[in-house]
Amino acid sequence: MIRMTVNGRDIELQDRPGLRLLDALRDDLGLMGAKEGCGIGECGACTVLLNGRAVNSCLVLLAQCEGAQVETVESTDATLAVLREAFLQEGAVQCGFCTPGMLMSALALLRANPAPDRDDVIEALEGNLCRCTGYVQIIDAVLAAAGEISR
Numbered sequence: 001m002i003r004m005t006v007n008g009r010d011i012e013l014q015d016r017p018g019l020r021l022l023d024a025l026r027d028d029l030g031l032m033g034a035k036e037g038c039g040i041g042e043c044g045a046c047t048v049l050l051n052g053r054a055v056n057s058c059l060v061l062l063a064q065c066e067g068a069q070v071e072t073v074e075s076t077d078a079t080l081a082v083l084r085e086a087f088l089q090e091g092a093v094q095c096g097f098c099t100p101g102m103l104m105s106a107l108a109l110l111r112a113n114p115a116p117d118r119d120d121v122i123e124a125l126e127g128n129l130c131r132c133t134g135y136v137q138i139i140d141a142v143l144a145a146a147g148e149i150s151r
Contacts, residue, residue: 033073044128047101073100090141094132
């Protein structure tokens, strides 16, 4: 059994050989926000926070999560709520497939650096691919959220 905290709830899951965190979140816990994109850690669609750090959940085995704190886009975190609203206001969501991963990478950034500049945002989102927006709206949304949070 693997014990961890997911979005503030204590969880206990039966581990299986090779079970990835992504699969446990989606299949066992019904948290569908993290997406299976590439499955090899290149697209960022499956990004979650593991002990506060943005990780590709497709590359993390559930067995590595014993005692860990996991946050997904389904979290009720206040900063995440501000980010979600900024993404909507700035038109940073089109097809939406990359959005959960983008939000979680942005959340990790804003927790580490509440007043990022444009280059900080670009660097924080490097591991997240988007085929629709061209990134400008996403970067603008993260900066707008940072401005809102710092008020």
